[in-house]
Amino acid sequence: MTITAPSFAPGATLSGDGVEFAVYSRDAARVELCLFDNDGAKELARLAMGRDESGFHRVFVEGATEGTRYGFRADGIYSPDHGLWFDPAKLLVDPYAKQLDRAFRHDGRLAVFSIDTADIVPKAVVVRDRPVAIEPPIFRPGGFVYEVAVRSFTMLHPEVPEAMRGTVAALAHPAVLAHLKRLGVDAVELMPITAWIDERHLPPLGLSNSWGYNPIALMALDPRLVPGGMKELADTVAALRAENIGVILDLVFNHSGESDRHGATLSMRGLDNLTYYRHVPDRPGELINDTGCGNTIAGEHPVVRQLVLDSLRHFVRHAGVDGFRFDLATILGREADGFSAGSALLSEICADPLLKDRVLIAEPWDIGPGGYQLGNFPTPFLEWNDRYRDDTRTFWRGDSHRLGAFVTAFAGSSDIFSRHGGEETRSVNFLAAHDGFTLMDLVSHTVKHNGANGEDNRDGHNENHSWNNGAEGATTDGAVLSARRADVKALISSLFLSRGTIMLTAGDEGGRSQGGNNNAYCQDNAITWMHWDRLDDGLIEHAAMLSTIRKRFPALSETAFLRDGDVEWLTLSGHPMSVADWEAPFNGTLLALFRTADLQQQQSVRLAIAINRTHGEQALALPPSEGHGWVSLISVNQPPVGLLFPRSVEIFVEKY
Structure with a gap:
């Protein structure tokens, strides 16, 4: 075993005669590389890693090959009150892991000091980079984005083979492609497919996370959704591109599944908590919670910025994706003094040679101070427009004095996107998304019905600007059902005729329902799975027809603000x-x-x-x-x- 020269890449890098491993930790007294057998069950060796002046710990393992399973252990001071969580009993996942040998599962031992966790923590797998040809994005602003939760979208598809259901590969099945082409989809936006862990309160309730917005490894694909790894994703992207459909990945760089002080020690917390997460000034033991998820990733730190940028480049280089949607994207612009559109991380993303032509979509809010930043992201970011959603909903609900707000949103929300001298809309217009009511539930319920989530209906948004057309929830009243269907058609029409980019959540085109559950993140079951046999084909045809009309008349999808005479x-x-x-x-x-x-x-x-x-x-x-x-x-x-x-x-x- 020899130590390499100072030039290296973080993570595991294959060379001609072995593998170089490198991981950052500013404060650890000692970091060890742990090697495992091919089953990831038996620890074969622990190798001390040398630290250089930049804070990276690294070691070269001669004879190591592709497929090697590994993890890290970090030793040092254990003092959570001072933000130090070093515990050599905890096996830690490489923040640069590109493949994992199994999915994460929650276990109480992950949060208990000095208890070994090697038997329950996934092992990173050394992989060889296999770049793909990088083509310009298919998707262009003004197009039609189709939001997809891969598992729920394909689990019940009657034509998809059972072994393929619930995976990214299922999106390339001819029957699924036919549905996307019928709708005229320009890009699918895949809800998180990187590795995540269940929130700790879910297993005791018999529930599991079905959305994936609780990541641990930011580059590694979740084996439950992408068992074929990066090749499966790249092949699926290629199949969709062959049908002129782009792929946008929904990524989470705002928090991790290690959660709050009582959460798990799985990766970044155990390696270098004070670097990877934001803390209250002068109180290093207190995590800032601008995300509502227990912690906030420190996007202003150079090491973290590099990790985010490398993650984005990874998916472009090795899968050829069109771009990215950023969950709670205000976090990416947070610096010491609050949000800045010119933050280092946002600026680096926009200027990066490999990323600057990619589709970039921000969810422009978090729950921290000054967290609502709709309209304030830099060009070329597109932004989820909740004002469009609410103004369109309240107009169709019948609220008073809503015509002007509706038309402003319908025409591209110039009141929002011209504030900083913009001449075109960057709005992503949507009426429903994964978070909230489905479109049919919007017109079928006046209140949320989240009892199945185990929180006594306290979770989820209380104000949905919804209506039920005369009966709450399921009914056999023909007049009520007819009115709901007419409202869904009107809402879909409004969306497809609106100026700017539009987004429709999978299944809304066919009247999909979640029984009034507006926070179904923990329902990996029939509540969220798309029942293809129950979809309303007439509604689907209506959406498909509107998509064709939208493509036929450029005025509907153009992004420049309307001028006199338009x-x-x-x-x-x-x-x-x-x-x-x-x-x-x-x-x-x-x-x-x-x-x-x-x-x-x-x-x-x-x-x-x-x-x-x-x-x-x-x-x-x-x-x-x-x-x-x-x-x-x-x-x-x-x-x-x-x-x-x-x-x-x-x-x-x-x-x-």
Whole structure:
């Protein structure tokens, strides 16, 4: 065994005759590399690692090969009150681990000092880097993002082989691809597929995390979802790209599953707690909890910034993904004085040669001071727009004085995204996401129903801007069911006709329900699994048709803010909207008249979008045609009938 020269990469690096291991710890007195047998069960050796002046501990193991199982042990002062958690009894996962031999599982021993955990902690596996050809992203701002929880999306698919269900590979199955192509999806956004651990309160309740937003190893794929490792992900990305569908990974760099002071010691806490996590100034034993998950990753620290950047590069180099969605992304911009759009980490992501052309999507909030930062992320970040969600929901619910807010959101939220001199929207418009009601539950429940989560219905958001159409939850009342279906169609129409990027959560196009559970993160069961046999094919066809319309008329997906001449806002009688019309408390009708290219007719046309929020039919008078008359795109090629049905959106185009 020999020690290498100072130039090295963190993690495990294969060379011609062995493997170099390197891990950072500023405060550990001693770090050991632990090698295991091929089953990861028997510890074969402990090797002392030498520390260099930069704080990295490293060792070269001659004869080590691809497939070697390993972990670390760090010794030093154990004083949690001072932020020091060194305990050589704890086997620690490499923060740079690229593959694990098993999934994480919660065990009380992980949080108890001096009890050995080698038998329950996954072992990192040495892998050889296999880069893929890096192509430009398929997805472009203004496109259609489809949010997917891989396991729940495929577990019950009747055409996917049972052995493949619940895995990333299932997304490349012809039947799944056919569904994505039918919908016109531009990119799938995969909820976390990196390795995570259950929150400690779930196992006693017989529950498990089904979303994955509780990571430990930031680069390693979870063996439950990606048993074939990086090759499985790369092959799936390639299969989707072949169908012109990009892949966006939802990643969590804001906290880890080691949680609060009473949580597990699995990786970063045991290696260098004071470096990897943020602490209250002058109180190193007190973790900052800007995430609500017990800890906050210190994205301002150079070592942590490097880990995040290397993780992103890893997924581009070795899987060819289009880009990333960042959970609680305000954390990435947090520095000593609060959030900064010019933070070192955000700036480095935007400037990195391998990352700067990737799709970057921020969830622009956390629960810390000044945590709500919608509209304040740097270009080219797109941002989840909860204002769009709430303004559209309250408009369709029937709240008063909501027309102006709805139209502003519908047109790209210029009030938010022009604040810093922006000339185009960076909004990701959505009406429902993994966190909250499904779209059908939104119109079927006035309150959440989270009893199955084991927290006496205290968890989850209380204000959902929802309505039930006359009955709470499941019902056999035909009129109620019909009203709910009409509302879902109207909501989907609003989304697909909105300017900017749009996002639909898998299953919402077919009326998927979670029984009113608006925080189903812990329901890895029939509550969240997509029941393909129960989906409403008529609703799916409606979404697919709207997706086609969106692609046909560029005005709907363009991101530049609307200018004079791009659109006219009219009453349903065809007259320009007056101030009184805009300010009428319960006005729920509108006619938007766009001038846009028609890629089917291959010329400039006028496109009319008529909206009726009311529960009664409304007279509709389109402007005189400049061509050969107006035809409906919803009731394909039919002329307008002079009426707009209740709770509906209609689309017309002129024929030339």
